Amino acid sequence: MNQSEALIDKLKLGDQSGFTEAMDLYQDMVYNTAIGIVQNADDADDITQEVFVQVYLSINTFKGESKLSTWLYRITISKALDHEKKKKRKKRFGFVQSIFGNQENNHHDHAIEFDHPGIQLEKKERAGELFKALKQLPDKQRIAFTLHKLEGQSHQEIAEIMNTSLYAVESLMGRAKTNLKKVLYNYYQEKISGPIK
């Protein structure tokens, strides 16, 4: 029995030390993935908690067909995307309420550039612009790009996490880069030539 199987067994038995061990091993991985998707430190922290609660409650449904880390990545991605959808729904609801005159719910949620804590100081401005552009990509491209660039996962590992083929991941990465370049090009073009009058 390898270390990972022993950990899964401990988790299935409800062993507290197993849960602590899993947290020590995977909390950074879960948080880092979540922050890359939702681009907000508090939301990422919230998602990390939700992921481990989910692990605690549904470890018995884990069949061991994939690695524990792969399963955790899948839960994290699903929770992060759900979180984004909820946030968008709230924003839309707030907008509708503001139309009908309820000013209390009129959140001033302007696009704030995300400041990833792991970026070097001299690269922060460009990285903020990249993260902003990343938000405009379709979910699958964004997930593949985030897993590869922020988590350092290989294309093969991403294929396992996203439950797709290696070819599909390579295609997603290619399209993600092309689209990012397009979005960034338009952004800088507008920035350099100034606001359109």
Added chain:
Amino acid sequence: MNRKDQIHKLVEEAIDSIEHIQKASPKPFLLTRIDARLHRKNFSLWEKASWLIARPSFAIPGLVILIMLNVMTVLSNENTSVHISTEQQSGLPATDDFAYTDPGIYDIENTEQ
């Protein structure tokens, strides 16, 4: 450097800005916060039940079953009332009123003798 080259340079800089990025870590005491969340989850069983009942996939069939039960009860009551009223009209007592056929404890003792 012309404007187009300048933009291309900025794009490349942005793409490369996340190379060698360091991993971010959650705030301290994550385990304590997860523990608190788990306790909250355990105590909100009634919340879970009300959430389940309020779901359309649960509420609509539940409502249909409730309406069907009501209709069935009303229909069966109507049949009984028609039956009673015809007996009352004929002036004869209902035979079931005097039919006491349940074996009591004494009957059982008698059969044993």
